[in-house]
Amino acid sequence: MVLKTNNWKTIVAAAFVAVSLTACGTASNTGGSDAAKYPEKPIVITAPSGAGGGWDKTARSLSKVLGETKLVDQTMTVENKPGGGGTVFLAEYVAKDKDDPYKLFVSSPPILINNLKKEGNSPYGYKDVTPLAQITKDYGAIAVAADSKYNDIQALIDDIKADASKVTLAGGSAPGSMDHLISVLPAFKLGVDPKTVKYLSYDGGGEAIAALLGKNADAIGTDISSLGSYLKAGKIKILAVTSNERLGGDFKDVPTLKELGIDAEFTIWRGVLGPKGMTADQIAYWDKTLKALSENEAWNTELKANDWASEYKNSTDFAAFLAEQEVVVQELLTALGMQK
Structure with a gap:
């Protein structure tokens, strides 16, 4: 029993x-x-700016190549959400899209700068989203109209020193943001108080260039990759680039700040980010997909067409890099008296 x-x-x-x-x-x-x-289902990539600038071009190139190469099978669309150098978009994104893995965006140093600066700052930064990958690097540049009286950056800075109110610089981001830092960096390094430099902000590099060509600005500070077509068309002169050595191709004749005796450089990274609530599997998908993109010939062709340099970091390395860059940006803003 x-x-x-x-x-x-x-x-x-x-x-x-x-x-x-x-x-x-x-x-x-x-x-x-x-x-x-x-x-x-379809994926949306947002450029937090108007059309024509670096974010817009990056988002459209990314969407185009991922679709054409079938690295992503779903439809990908790009939307522009300008305002406050990216701060308006990021506030809405963090509030409304934190759990939507089908809404990604591109960004660059402003996501750090806007969170750390004193004026017009954003309460949100890279820690409020998910860094997915760094995909390119670029550099800042100072440019003037082709018929400008300025043929070298020293002459521009001499006029700023003489009377800063009579020289207008412009950029495609808010005061204290990336284009502003690029614009004032050479003058600051030569002893000018950056707070005295007259700066006009626009929503995107395209609008800033339009202001320059329309005689509403004497010079602009922006990413050099957005200037290639205007240089080829003979519409502008580029006085200096913020790289540590001269670039090739159409920019081979543009001097670096360092060779002009100005000890400064500024690298503009660009990357893809997603909402805070992404799962490990979703992050792994983009690690695999964006790494494959970085190794694809079609992407390399797109980089050359836009005068970008390839620089790939996966999600883990990108997040660590942003933590390092946050320290660098904080130091620069502190030196400029713009930290919060």
């Missing part, structure tokens, strides 16, 4: 374990299946 009871208990226990394992297996497979489905 005891033996029979034990056999019955054994059979029931075995059956229970079998059912439990089946349930676990089903749950696991379901989770794996859900992960495998991502992405299963």
Whole structure:
């Protein structure tokens, strides 16, 4: 009798374990299946600026090549959300899209600068989103109209020193943001109080260049990659670039600040970021996809067409890099008296 009871208990226990394992297996497979489905609907990539600037071009190039190469099967669209050098978009994004892995965006140093600066700052920064990958690097440049009286940056700075109110600099981002820092950096390094430099901000590099060509600004500070077509068309002169050595191609004749005796450089990284609530599987998908993009010939062709340099970092390395860059930006803003 005891033996029979034990056999019955054994059979029931075995059956229970079998059912439990089946349930676990089903749950696991379901989770794996859900992960495998991502992405299963259209993806939106936002450029937090107007058309024509570096963010806009990066978002459109990224969407174009990912689609053409079939690295992403879903439809990808680009939307522009200008305002406050990216601060307006980021506030809305963090509030409304923190759990939507189908809404990504591109960014660059302003996501750090806007969070650290004193005036017009953003309460949000890279820690409020998910860094997915750095994909390019670029440099700042100071440019003037082709018919400008300025043929070298020293002459421009001499006029600023003489009377800063009579020289207008412009950029495609808010005061204290990236284009502003690029604009005032050479003068600051030569002893000018950056707070005295007259700076006009526009929503995007395209608008800033329009202001320059329309005689509403004497010079602009912006990313050099956005200036290539205007240089080729003979509409502008580029007085200096913030790289540590001369660039090639169309920019081979543009001197660096350092060779002009100004000890300064400024690298503009660009990357892809997503909402804070992304899962490990979703992040892994973009690690794999964006690494494949960085190695694709079509992407390299796109980089050359836009005068960009390739610089790939995966999500982990990109986040660590941003932590390092945050320290650098804080030091620069402190030196300029613009830190919060």
